[in-house]
Amino acid sequence: MTASPPTPPGPDDGISRRGLLGLAAVGGAGLVVGGAAGGALAASVAGAASGSGSTTRYDFYGGHQAGITTPAQDRLHFAAFDLADGATRDELASLLADWTDAAARMTQGLEVGETGAVDGSPYAPPEDTGEALGLPPSGLTITFGFGPTLFETAEGVDRFGLADRRPPALEPLPRFTGDALDPARSGGDLCVQACADDPQVAVHAIRNLSRIAFGRASLRWSQLGFGRTSSTSTSQVTPRNLFGFKDGTANLKAEEPAEVAEHVWVSSEQGPDWMVGGSYLVARRIRMIIESWDRVQLAEQEDLVGRTKGEGGPLSGGTEFAPIDLDATDADGTPAIAADAHVRLAHPDVNGGIRLLRRGYNFVDGNDELGRLDAGLFFLSFQNDPARFVTVQRSLARDGLNEYLRHVGSAVFAIPAGVPEGGSIGDALLA
Ligand SMILES: C=CC1=C(C)c2cc3[nH]c(cc4nc(cc5[nH]c(cc1n2)c(C)c5CCC(=O)O)C(CCC(=O)O)=C4C)c(C)c3C=C
Ligand SMILES: [Fe+2]
Numbered sequence: 001m002t003a004s005p006p007t008p009p010g011p012d013d014g015i016s017r018r019g020l021l022g023l024a025a026v027g028g029a030g031l032v033v034g035g036a037a038g039g040a041l042a043a044s045v046a047g048a049a050s051g052s053g054s055t056t057r058y059d060f061y062g063g064h065q066a067g068i069t070t071p072a073q074d075r076l077h078f079a080a081f082d083l084a085d086g087a088t089r090d091e092l093a094s095l096l097a098d099w100t101d102a103a104a105r106m107t108q109g110l111e112v113g114e115t116g117a118v119d120g121s122p123y124a125p126p127e128d129t130g131e132a133l134g135l136p137p138s139g140l141t142i143t144f145g146f147g148p149t150l151f152e153t154a155e156g157v158d159r160f161g162l163a164d165r166r167p168p169a170l171e172p173l174p175r176f177t178g179d180a181l182d183p184a185r186s187g188g189d190l191c192v193q194a195c196a197d198d199p200q201v202a203v204h205a206i207r208n209l210s211r212i213a214f215g216r217a218s219l220r221w222s223q224l225g226f227g228r229t230s231s232t233s234t235s236q237v238t239p240r241n242l243f244g245f246k247d248g249t250a251n252l253k254a255e256e257p258a259e260v261a262e263h264v265w266v267s268s269e270q271g272p273d274w275m276v277g278g279s280y281l282v283a284r285r286i287r288m289i290i291e292s293w294d295r296v297q298l299a300e301q302e303d304l305v306g307r308t309k310g311e312g313g314p315l316s317g318g319t320e321f322a323p324i325d326l327d328a329t330d331a332d333g334t335p336a337i338a339a340d341a342h343v344r345l346a347h348p349d350v351n352g353g354i355r356l357l358r359r360g361y362n363f364v365d366g367n368d369e370l371g372r373l374d375a376g377l378f379f380l381s382f383q384n385d386p387a388r389f390v391t392v393q394r395s396l397a398r399d400g401l402n403e404y405l406r407h408v409g410s411a412v413f414a415i416p417a418g419v420p421e422g423g424s425i426g427d428a429l430l431a
Contacts, residue, residue: 042140053138053198060104060141061140062418064265064277065425067143068357069254071233073195076225078283078378079210080147080188080411081217089160089351089430094149095216096426099144099192099209100419109137111247113210129211132204140196144425145281145413148172150189165429167275170414173282177397178407185285186408188220193281193380199226219358221409223285225239225361225378232359238312238320242288242362242375243404246312249320250343252357263355266384266417274428277417279382282389285363285409288376293404304400306341314343326350340400351395354388356381376405386412 058066083092090115102112111117113127120126151166152159172187194205203224210219229241230248234255241247252259261267266275293301302308302315312320315337316328326344328336337344348355360379367373396402416428 011322021192053136053196053201055136056139056197057109057137058107058139058141060107061423062420064279065141065143065415065418066107067141067193067195068264068279068359069232070139070141070195071236071254072228072230072359073139073141073202074197074226074228075195075199075202076228077194077195077206077222078225078380079198079206079222080220081190081192081210081213082220083159083189083217084215085149087216090164091216092160093424093426093430095142095213096430097424098212100424100426102208102212103142103144103425104166104421106132106139106205106208107137107142109135109140112212119228122129129207131207132201135198135201135204138196138198138201140194140201140205142209143193143195143281143415145191145193145410145415146429147188147190147413148168149187162429165272165274167272167414168388169270169280170412171386173386173410173412174390176393178402178409179410180406180408181410182408185221185223187411188413189414190217191283191411193279199224204327210430213279223283223363223378223409224365225363227362229360229362229377230358230359241377242290243293243301243306243401244366245301245309246320247377248358249307249312249358250324252355259355260357263388264382264384270384273358274413274431275416279357279384279415280386281413281415282379282381282383282386283409283411283413284379284407286377286379287374287406287408289372289404289406290375291372296404303338303341306337306343306344315341333418340398342396342399342401345395345399346392351392354383354391356383356389356392366387383414 058070060066105112111128115127117126117128117130117133148170150160151162153163192206193207194202196202206222228239230251231238232251232254234253238248240245252263254260264279266278268276298309306315307313313322314324314337316325324337324343324347326337326347326349330336344350358381360377363378364373364375383389416425417425418423
């Protein structure tokens with residue numbers, strides 16, 4: 001049995017979070033704003049919304065978690081958390097239930113908690129931190145995951161009684177050639193991926209989930225991203241990475257449901273039961289030495305990637321979406337796509353047919369002591385077995401791009417299936 005199809009996006013309702021709260025308070029059932037009446041109500045408050053985000057709103061509840069095949073939003077705030085020393089299984093369950101409730105509200109453009117940022121007691125800290133007041137939902141998706149350490153036995157004690165629930169596929173990633181990993185930017189018991197079209201909305205989501213976790217879990221590392229480096233829908237224009245190349249052309253797209261089912265979602269044959277309809281997320285913080293790259297001739301840049309820089313077409317010929325011909329040769333008999341070209345080594349034909357759903361983001365985090373930008377690609381991929389990523393990454397050991405890349409952070413997480421309304425993201429695991 002394969003999992004149920006992804007939940008379609010919710011209606012594009014043009015509604016802001018204060019507007020929605022007002023409707024909920026007045027109408028009781030005001031959260032259901034689809035249809036003609038909802039559209040009219042939404043339009044009446046849309047003018048109150050401000051910020052750079054869109055009015056797109058995605059359902060939180062559904063068969064699969066949102067934020068995987070959802071058209072990649074413009075901005076990312078990703079966070080890895082560790083459970084507090086001595087935290088109990090009950091505390092883990094209550095944290096996941098509280099996170100689910102808050103995520104369901106925030107993705108609909110609502111404030112956290114019944115009283116939100118300003119309607120609670122003046123003598124208590126507000127339930128919501130407030131910086132998203134007046135902003136529309138901005139296509140926010142919040143995706144939760146569980147790291148291998150959550151299932152570990154520490155000093156003979158099964159941390160959360162989950163050792164026998166660990167999916168065999170959820171192993172820490174092996175060390176790869178050229179890895180220069182920083183443990184402080186790697187791993188984590190839990191992860192939260194918040195994607196939105198407005199950075200303030202994504203940051204608000206992580207900040208509030210972090211606040212809710214206080215005393216039970218704390219931030220281990222986090223990453224901001226901009227300028228999505230992948231399309232996950234054919235409706236999207238292919239974006240560019242910081243090497244200036246189109247990135248995401250040959251990505252798996254939501255409009256290929258059979259391929260997504262084959263490569264992304266965990267099937268009942270793969271199991272375990274609680275992971276069916278879920279996926280595995282690999283995160284790699286890849287520093288790009290852009291100052292060196294910027295001194296490389298255009299033709300060499302194109303040879304290293306295997307595609308043209310302008311159109312993004314394969315060097316074997318054709319426009320952007322033309323299939324790559326790995327056997328094509330130039331007039332002098334040399335391969336049109338070099339032996340060490342990135343797209344050759346990442347191609348399914350040399351990786352046993354493996355395709356990944358890439359969903360990464362560009363990042364620039366200031367500069368280093370040499371005056372070089374700390375810039376790169378925060379690579380994110382979803383696949384139904386992390387071993388698939390391992391196969392492709394091992395193939396990339398010979399990648400000519402490696403001279404300009406350093407992998408400095410790494411993590412892998414089990415992404416459970418979505419939950420029905422009223423459920424918690426921890427239900428299937430902790431049942
Ligand atoms: C292990 C998986 C991959 C890592 C890590 C990775 C890093 C990385 N990629 C680029 C730039 C491009 N990648 C492109 C294609 C591409 N990359 C991967 C995998 C990883 N990339 C795959 C599976 C593919 C598709 C291959 C195919 O089927 O043809 C491209 C070409 C455009 C595209 O198809 O998306 C570019 C450009 C960088 C800069 C980078 C590390 C920083
Ligand atoms: Fe790539």
